[in-house]
Amino acid sequence: MRRIVSVLLENESGALSRLIGLFAQRGYNIETLTVAPTEDPTLSRLTLTTLAGDDEIEQITKQVNKLVEVVKLVDLSEGDHVERELMLIKVKTNSDQREEVKRIADIFRGQIVDVLHDAYTIQLTGTSEKIDAFIKALPQDSIAEVARSGVLGLSRGEKALSV
């Protein structure tokens, strides 16, 4: 089952490699990974998605929690949560495709953020499934380049991952 794990860790060099190393060392997989400092510059928030059964995710969270630089951790997929991914996609557009690509982007509420005579760069946010669906909806030979941010998430309601 797909899990979203959010981790608050000390914003120190070496902390990230320790966490990534743990996944490699113990044979856990990482599907997506995103990390950046929080409003408190001494802390980074890292979000990763992984495929794991109940026993495995229990071990993953326990092992990650043991890392000295990990302050807090939550498995967002355990409860209600909001998740988003951002994609920038460059789409080649010859004259007969330009309208169609723009229409698809509108349907998915994507924004065209850069325009060339033969290409659009489109920005799209949403769940990973929505982004997958958008990619599928485009004319397949038109995709020049894709950059995805990986998943970010927050739990719903009052719960908050903070110090």
Added chain:
Amino acid sequence: MDKLSGADMLIRALQDEGVEYVFGYPGGAVLHIYDALFNQEKIKHILVRHEQGATHMADGYARATGRTGVVLVTSGPGATNAITGIATAYMDSIPMVVVSGQVQSHLIGTDSFQETDMIGVSRPVVKHSFLVKEASDIPEIIKKAFFIAGSGRPGPVVVDIPKDKTNPDDLFEYKYPKSVSLRSYNPSQKGHSGQIQKAVELLLGAEKPMIYSGGGVILGESANALTLLTRELGFPITNTLMGLGGFPGTDRQFLGMLGMHGTYEANNAMHHCDVLLAVGARFDDRITNTPSMFCPNAKIIHIDVDPASISKTIRADIPIVGDVGAILKEMTDVIRTKKSKKLNETLISEWWNQIDLWRKKDCLKIKRSSKEDQIIKPQDGVTAVYEVTRGEAFVTSDVGQHQMFAALYYPFDEPRRWINSGGLGTMGFGLPAAMGAQLAFPKSTVVCITGEGSIQMNIQELSTCSQYQLPIKIINLNNQSLGMVKQWQDMQYEGRHSHSYMDSLPDFVALAESYGHRGFKIQSRSDLKPVLEEVFSMKDKLVFVDIMVDPKEHVYPMLVAPNGSMRDMWLEKGVRT
């Protein structure tokens, strides 16, 4: 306030931490530090012959005393040579601080001379590590390193210091922090009282109870608490290889070691129990045999300081996370106040009857044909050492058959007397570990039970022993082969002994004597006791005893694998349950 260089601050911090010994080897990147060591007398430096030896010595010192072992090595090869010892300590949760030199900051990443990314190389085998970026941080980093190494589930911590951070010309105000707190690391936890209540109820209702304890009891200084609880309950108990000495080995309630080479009675009692109390143990693969067939009828209570050890391989019904000693004490208190609820005395005495039947099998009886009267079995060697030392020695071992024989035939009544590499299984561990223990307890008898394969992996430390006059007794159970490998080849590869022989062995007696030690060779069983009596009477000498043992001997019992449970054992060659 004193103004000190980075190197002086490091040494002062180690002094303030109460460090007695540093095990190390100098080199370019740590020359400033060695110069700082030269100017003081509080810390004694032990010059090893190989950095792996330094780590095992610090490790042996830590296991014998409970204090944190300290290592000092240079960058590059000094650092990488230390890795095996760091990994050994990591697997057995031994508190250790390893200070490694690093090339100058501006050279890092340029493939400069003797440069290794020590933080990266050691990362999977340390509890934590620090790269010193500012010399002024050194005191605080050392404080944190000792705090992390010795608290919670202990482990090795690496502190990597670039040479320029120890420059004698750059001076800083030195202040050693009294305490340290890390918001992301909070190791002290109290066991959950509700869980403890539940556990006690389960134990009091047990019909076939069993206690299984591991190295966590030793590390947590909880042998007394465990012994009190076990006596209060009157239940049978077994120890893991790492947990020997956690409960008196000569006590009637003790069933011997469990696991791959555990006793018949311990393994059977594990398999058939209905309530299992696991304390400071981690259900590793050398214990459980096939996990799906492990303790099929048991409710499991698992006490451990490390939540990640709980339900990792075997699911616990009642997990209790926290300080093992405090939890055991609270359990004992709860049981004592619950006098009204009695144990199932009748059923438990039936359980003991069953255990005594298993015991009657006498699975450790040394089997000897009439023709073999003068042949020394490796078990004879260990038994003789036990008798001559009256079971009171510190015993270290290397890895292989001799390790199992030592664990099975030398019962330990106290914790921290048995020192071996259980998790990583590091050959070459025994001699340097014995050196660490001997330095910590100069007046005690320290024995290294080893084999001719293992001893040659760090035999260079005989030279260090001579420099510091360490009167260790080395018992070399010499079967002229890599016995454990050969045993597996006998059992699983139709006796094809692929590279498991030890050809071109040195004359160990002459070798030991060349370093200024004494050496004896024993070839006949009747010589065993008298020679060992003489050897152990030589209190101020290192003695290397080369005992020629039966090369065909196997270690039994041995769990049947794969697809075996804990009651499936080989009991002797060709004979299984």
